[in-house]
Amino acid sequence: MKRVSIVGGGIIGLCSAYYLAKEGYEVTVFDQSAMDDGCSYGNAGMIVPSHIIPLAQPGMIAQGMKWMFDSQSPFYVKPRLNSDLIKWGLQFYKHANANHVEKAMPALRDLSLLSKELYQDFAKENDSFFYEEKGLLMLYKTDKVADEMFHEAKEAERLGLEVDYLTRAEVAGLEKGTKTDVLGGIHYKSDAHLYPQKFMKFLKKELQRLKVEIHLNTTVQDFIFDKNSIVKIVTDKGSFATDEVVLAAGAWSPTLAKKLNISISILPGKGYSFTLKDKDHKPSIPTILCEGKVAVTPMNNDIRFGGTMEITHTGDTKINQNRLQGIVNSINEFYPEMEVGMPKVEETWFGFRPCTPSGMPIITRDKKVVNLTFATGHAMMGLSLAPATGKIITEIISGKKISVDTKMFQL
Numbered sequence: 001m002k003r004v005s006i007v008g009g010g011i012i013g014l015c016s017a018y019y020l021a022k023e024g025y026e027v028t029v030f031d032q033s034a035m036d037d038g039c040s041y042g043n044a045g046m047i048v049p050s051h052i053i054p055l056a057q058p059g060m061i062a063q064g065m066k067w068m069f070d071s072q073s074p075f076y077v078k079p080r081l082n083s084d085l086i087k088w089g090l091q092f093y094k095h096a097n098a099n100h101v102e103k104a105m106p107a108l109r110d111l112s113l114l115s116k117e118l119y120q121d122f123a124k125e126n127d128s129f130f131y132e133e134k135g136l137l138m139l140y141k142t143d144k145v146a147d148e149m150f151h152e153a154k155e156a157e158r159l160g161l162e163v164d165y166l167t168r169a170e171v172a173g174l175e176k177g178t179k180t181d182v183l184g185g186i187h188y189k190s191d192a193h194l195y196p197q198k199f200m201k202f203l204k205k206e207l208q209r210l211k212v213e214i215h216l217n218t219t220v221q222d223f224i225f226d227k228n229s230i231v232k233i234v235t236d237k238g239s240f241a242t243d244e245v246v247l248a249a250g251a252w253s254p255t256l257a258k259k260l261n262i263s264i265s266i267l268p269g270k271g272y273s274f275t276l277k278d279k280d281h282k283p284s285i286p287t288i289l290c291e292g293k294v295a296v297t298p299m300n301n302d303i304r305f306g307g308t309m310e311i312t313h314t315g316d317t318k319i320n321q322n323r324l325q326g327i328v329n330s331i332n333e334f335y336p337e338m339e340v341g342m343p344k345v346e347e348t349w350f351g352f353r354p355c356t357p358s359g360m361p362i363i364t365r366d367k368k369v370v371n372l373t374f375a376t377g378h379a380m381m382g383l384s385l386a387p388a389t390g391k392i393i394t395e396i397i398s399g400k401k402i403s404v405d406t407k408m409f410q411l
């Protein structure tokens with residue numbers, strides 16, 4: 001059977017490994033880290049068919065410019081005179097229009113719904129990762145944001161998703177875990193959530209069972225070619241022969257692509273989270289606090305808060321206290337009973353979302369390198385879209401009929 005090498009052992013790499021191994025491929029995963037704390041671990045764990053509108057959308061440039069001047073805002077682009085950032089910004093500008101959003105929405109919906117079905121299959125096998133289907137509450141405090149949320153919800157309904165529009169009292173009736181101070185909310189029934197660290201643990205066990213080889217702390221440095229095929233993966237621990245390569249290196253994907261003479265535009269969108277254990281009066285339903293773009297997820301007895309999107313570089317590992325304060329302020333404004341203080345630096349997690357300027361993931365065969373497939377660029381939805389991505393990667397490599405239309409997921 002063919003050997004497939006996967007570069008990157010985040011959720012996208014591991015889901016790809018899972019479906020490839022099940023199909024009978026001999027799979028090896030390489031990761032530069034110990035695979036225990038990257039972007040796929042401390043995220044908000046939301047599975048979000050509701051998120052059909054990509055980040056690149058009309059109005060985002062104007063809103064982003066306003067947020068740039070507020071140190072506690074949820075979105076920020078670290079200004080640098082850097083060609084990758086300029087290219088990314090120009091591409092973002094090109095995609096932030098109604099035409100792109102109209103094409104992106106059904107593509108994201110179909111990929112998301114497929115992923116949710118695959119999560120349901122995983123959850124039938126094992127419930128160690130606390131998969132639950134409680135939907136997603138979008139809570140807002142202002143008329144302006146209510147209008148934006150209504151518009152998005154109407155689009156979601158047009159695409160067949162089930163949505164409830166809630167008054168302040170109806171929000172209180174649904175969210176019984178804690179008091180909420182809001183104008184109203186929107187409940188997307190389609191969404192689900194899980195505990196990311198526990199899901200990654202489950203996946204790793206499954207891969208062990210399927211005899212997938214995992215090389216931890218092994219950095220992929222280069223590729224050796226025979227004509228237009230990669231024949232060897234070069235790492236800091238030696239070289240490995242291969243028949244197929246999947247590039248799933250998250251925010252680091254452009255550096256590896258450069259080694260292959262391929263240019264891909266992905267920048268890290270740094271975000272933070274912190275998790276409170278055994279907190280009283282905590283929310284029971286996954287929620288986004290819309291004005292501050294803060295994600296709130298109950299995970300078994302824990303509660304996780306996540307947010308901010310700082311478009312930066314992978315060397316930027318500093319925890320920005322102002323932005324963290326922005327998250328904490330939102331929590332206390334929306335949940336008056338919670339009384340959440342600033343987490344210590346050592347209790348604060350950060351991760352780099354792999355953000356494409358179009359807001360669409362890249363799930364495709366390369367046009368020149370015949371045995372190279374990309375699985376990257378999932379930005380804020382990598383957990384949500386991972387099983388479907390893994391399944392599609394397997395279908396691409398094995399030449400099978402592809403489950404969803406991948407036109408929007410090209411390089």
Ligand SMILES: Cc1cc2nc3c(=O)[nH]c(=O)nc-3n(C[C@H](O)[C@H](O)[C@H](O)COP(=O)(O)OP(=O)(O)OC[C@H]3O[C@@H](n4cnc5c(N)ncnc54)[C@H](O)[C@@H]3O)c2cc1C
Nearest residue numbers: 008010011012032043044045046220250271381382383384
């Ligand atoms: C605060 C926050 C909240 C989020 N909430 C959600 C959510 O609720 N739902 C959702 O769907 N998504 C969410 N996300 C996004 C999600 O976490 C990411 O999209 C996802 O984890 C990306 O997975 P990945 O496998 O592509 O990348 P990663 O998890 O970053 O994995 C890439 C791997 O490649 C490895 N690598 C890189 N270069 C090399 C090399 N040269 N050699 C070997 N290995 C290499 C890295 O070590 C890394 O382990 C959130 C993100 C953040 C930051």
